[in-house]
Amino acid sequence: MLPRLVVLLAAFLSRRLGSDAHGTELPSPPSVWFEAEFFHHILHWTPIPNQSESTCYEVALLRYGTGRWNSISNCSQALSYDLTAVTLDLYHSNGYRARVRAVDGSRHSNWTVTNTRFSLDEVTLTVGSVKLEIHNGFILGKIQPPRPKMAPANDTYESIFSHFREYEIAIRKVPGNFTFTHKKVKHENFSLLTSGEVGEFCVQVKPSVTSRTNKGMWSKEECVSLTRQYFTVTNVIIFFAFVLLLSGALAYCLALQLYVRRRKKLPRVLLFKKPNAFIFISQRPSPETQDTIHPLDEEAFLKVSPELRNSDLHGSTDSGFGSTKPSLQTEEPQFLLPDPHPQADRTLGNGEPPELGNSCSSGSSNSTDSGICLQEPSLSPSTGPTWEQQVGSDSRGQDDSGIGLVQNSEGQAGDTQGGSALGHDSAPEPEVPAEQDPTAVVFRGYLRQTRCAEEKATKTGCLEEELPLTGGLGPKFRGCLDDEAGLHPSALAKGYLKQDPLEMTLASSGAPTEQWNQPTEEWSLLALSSCSDLGTSDWSFAHDLAPLGCVAAPDGLLGSFNSDLVTLPLISSLHSSDSS
Amino acid sequence: MKLQCVSLWLLGTILMLCSVDNHGLRRCLISTDMDHIEDSFQEIKRAIQAKDTFPNVTILSTLETLQIIKPLDVCCVTKNLLAFYVDRVFKDHQEPNPKILRKISSIANSFLYMQKTLRQCQEQRQCHCRQEVTNVTRVIHDNYDQLEVRSAAVKSLGELDIFLAWIAKNHEVTSSA
Numbered sequence: 001m002l003p004r005l006v007v008l009l010a011a012f013l014s015r016r017l018g019s020d021a022h023g024t025e026l027p028s029p030p031s032v033w034f035e036a037e038f039f040h041h042i043l044h045w046t047p048i049p050n051q052s053e054s055t056c057y058e059v060a061l062l063r064y065g066t067g068r069w070n071s072i073s074n075c076s077q078a079l080s081y082d083l084t085a086v087t088l089d090l091y092h093s094n095g096y097r098a099r100v101r102a103v104d105g106s107r108h109s110n111w112t113v114t115n116t117r118f119s120l121d122e123v124t125l126t127v128g129s130v131k132l133e134i135h136n137g138f139i140l141g142k143i144q145p146p147r148p149k150m151a152p153a154n155d156t157y158e159s160i161f162s163h164f165r166e167y168e169i170a171i172r173k174v175p176g177n178f179t180f181t182h183k184k185v186k187h188e189n190f191s192l193l194t195s196g197e198v199g200e201f202c203v204q205v206k207p208s209v210t211s212r213t214n215k216g217m218w219s220k221e222e223c224v225s226l227t228r229q230y231f232t233v234t235n236v237i238i239f240f241a242f243v244l245l246l247s248g249a250l251a252y253c254l255a256l257q258l259y260v261r262r263r264k265k266l267p268r269v270l271l272f273k274k275p276n277a278f279i280f281i282s283q284r285p286s287p288e289t290q291d292t293i294h295p296l297d298e299e300a301f302l303k304v305s306p307e308l309r310n311s312d313l314h315g316s317t318d319s320g321f322g323s324t325k326p327s328l329q330t331e332e333p334q335f336l337l338p339d340p341h342p343q344a345d346r347t348l349g350n351g352e353p354p355e356l357g358n359s360c361s362s363g364s365s366n367s368t369d370s371g372i373c374l375q376e377p378s379l380s381p382s383t384g385p386t387w388e389q390q391v392g393s394d395s396r397g398q399d400d401s402g403i404g405l406v407q408n409s410e411g412q413a414g415d416t417q418g419g420s421a422l423g424h425d426s427a428p429e430p431e432v433p434a435e436q437d438p439t440a441v442v443f444r445g446y447l448r449q450t451r452c453a454e455e456k457a458t459k460t461g462c463l464e465e466e467l468p469l470t471g472g473l474g475p476k477f478r479g480c481l482d483d484e485a486g487l488h489p490s491a492l493a494k495g496y497l498k499q500d501p502l503e504m505t506l507a508s509s510g511a512p513t514e515q516w517n518q519p520t521e522e523w524s525l526l527a528l529s530s531c532s533d534l535g536t537s538d539w540s541f542a543h544d545l546a547p548l549g550c551v552a553a554p555d556g557l558l559g560s561f562n563s564d565l566v567t568l569p570l571i572s573s574l575h576s577s578d579s580s
Numbered sequence: 581m582k583l584q585c586v587s588l589w590l591l592g593t594i595l596m597l598c599s600v601d602n603h604g605l606r607r608c609l610i611s612t613d614m615d616h617i618e619d620s621f622q623e624i625k626r627a628i629q630a631k632d633t634f635p636n637v638t639i640l641s642t643l644e645t646l647q648i649i650k651p652l653d654v655c656c657v658t659k660n661l662l663a664f665y666v667d668r669v670f671k672d673h674q675e676p677n678p679k680i681l682r683k684i685s686s687i688a689n690s691f692l693y694m695q696k697t698l699r700q701c702q703e704q705r706q707c708h709c710r711q712e713v714t715n716v717t718r719v720i721h722d723n724y725d726q727l728e729v730r731s732a733a734v735k736s737l738g739e740l741d742i743f744l745a746w747i748a749k750n751h752e753v754t755s756s757a
Contacts, residue, residue: 062635062636064638065636065637066636067637068636093644094640094644094739094742113635115629116625116626116629117632120745121622213618213619
């Protein structure tokens with residue numbers, strides 16, 4: 001019995017000694033500790049001295065309060081081990097204890113246990129990320145808490161550390177490496193005032209929980225560069241407002257230029273050509289209405305007459321009119337030019353040639369230019385009687401003389417009624433006075449013609465003066481009427497023709513009274529005839545002729561001419577009525 | 581109209597008093613500087629917990645399992661645990677190291693101050709403990725008795741962080757820092 005006990009005791013002792021020998025051979029790791037961040041729990045240990053290649057380490061974990069050690073790793077070559085997966089409820093429990101021992105083959109070292117109970121207090125606080133933005137000169141920062149993958153869904157940084165989270169911010173401008181500006185914020189969103197500085201700014205963040213003793217770790221440096229903002233919202237708005245104002249002002253000025261101040265153009269209808277004799281005559285003032293008729297010397301007329309006879313006044317309708325027919329030529333200018341020297345015409349009656357020759361540029365009646373030449377005193381008296389004589393001679397038997405001249409004058413003077421009228425005027429004038437007073441009256445009429453071209457405006461006065469039928473005023477009246485009648489060549493022509501019988505009757509009468517009446521009648525007829533043509537003219541005469549009863553048409557006038565004898569009393573009555 | 585106003589006013593007053601009542605209990609410990617206690621503990625935590633050779637045994641573990649239903653439960657538990665530490669743990673622990681001893685002393689003084697503040701709040705209103713709370717307190721005391729006194733004391737000191745965390749969680753103490 002006793003020997004069995006001794007043998008068993010020896011075996012037991014030897015076994016124990018053997019195990020002890022094995023356990024003592026390997027040293028245990030000097031220290032074991034946890035290095036933990038938010039859901040990143042790493043167990044670290046120091047290696048054993050004299051570590052061989054086959055040495056590995058065994059890790060075991062114990063949840064504080066439970067009685068069992070759980071082996072996590074049988075053989076770990078590294079000096080650290082990630083125990084996050086097995087310590088997920090660290091934040092809701094009292095903690096864990098871990099231990100490590102060296103293993104080399106069959107030999108094991110003693111366990112080395114962590115000094116402290118691994119609990120939430122040992123977790124180092126970190127920041128997930130920091131995002132920086134620039135807004136109107138401010139640096140806006142947003143701190144993102146850590147979001148580890150192994151963390152359960154409902155275990156977030158904010159849920160575990162629900163209160164008193166704080167962050168310390170260190171700002172530095174890039175050039176200076178050690179000049180930091182610290183600022184504490186109590187929220188994940190913060191803003192930094194750069195106060196207009198430009199450059200690169202770097203920011204670091206360290207989290208902490210004021211109600212806990214957990215340590216914090218500085219985050220990575222985040223840098224942002226601040227540049228001068230030229231395209232800010234306010235600047236852009238101001239720029240666009242300025243552009244709008246400028247464009248508005250430009251549009252206003254353009255509109256002003258185009259539509260308000262545009263030079264107004266007259267309509268084409270109202271445009272007139274170069275002023276002609278017609279206009280000149282109409283524009284002439286009427287201070288020269290006082291025309292005094294002066295009797296001319298027959299001698300002067302006789303001298304000039306042969307010249308005219310030889311001229312081709314009768315049938316000449318071409319420009320040759322102006323070459324050798326000073327008298328005819330003068331007609332044209334009469335229409336076109338005003339009378340710069342009206343007095344010259346008046347004095348012609350006296351037989352004194354007015355000194356108007358200088359007014360003519362050509363200096364001779366042969367010139368075909370504007371009426372300046374007409375005023376030559378030398379020519380006027382000479383041409384007058386000659387003209388008249390021819391007209392007088394031809395008037396009875398020939399319709400050409402006055403007409404031809406008139407026509408020529410018409411052609412050359414233009415298409416103005418005034419010109420034609422003048423021609424006409426010249427034609428009848430010599431006729432009537434030729435019958436009664438061939439020399440004096442006709443001459444005057446001729447003179448009147450010259451003046452009429454220039455003094456068309458004055459004819460109004462002439463008419464007015466000669467309205468009263470008196471012997472003394474007869475010539476005047478006649479002259480004026482002649483002027484009026486001369487306005488319309490066609491009518492004059494007709495009147496000229498028609499006047500023949502009248503003239504015959506008148507001539508046969510030979511009575512001054514009759515003469516007076518007849519020429520008046522003729523004149524009135526002529527006036528009537530002329531009046532028809534004057535319908536559209538702007539002569540003042542038309543206005544004056546109206547009271548004379550100028551309403552009938554040319555045809556009507558012809559008829560009236562035919563029935564002169566019948567209408568004479570009417571005409572005379574009209575005339576008398578007008579005169580009265 | 582006037583009757584409605586009066587009734588509303590009364591209701592508001594009652595609600596306010598109730599809220600004050602709740603906050604009052606919690607307010608009892610707000611003035612305590614918990615940070616100071618926690619900082620002190622962190623400095624001695626490693627040294628004290630290193631001495632704990634029984635990791636598989638816990639004393640305050642039942643505290644986690646306690647379900648807090650009413651604010652009175654918080655008051656009761658806090659009062660019981662403060663008495664446990666002051667009456668048993670600090671008296672049973674013998675610290676050779678003066679630095680650690682100084683820290684432990686400061687923690688004990690803070691606990692005494694907390695006890696005094698809580699007693700004043702409790703005098704105004706009665707702090708009745710539920711059966712569950714009474715049971716939890718008894719388990720803690722039983723756990724403490726299972727171990728050797730020195731080991732139990734050291735272990736209890738090592739578990740101070742659990743107690744402090746429980747206070748912070750249930751009392752919503754604001755930081756005085």
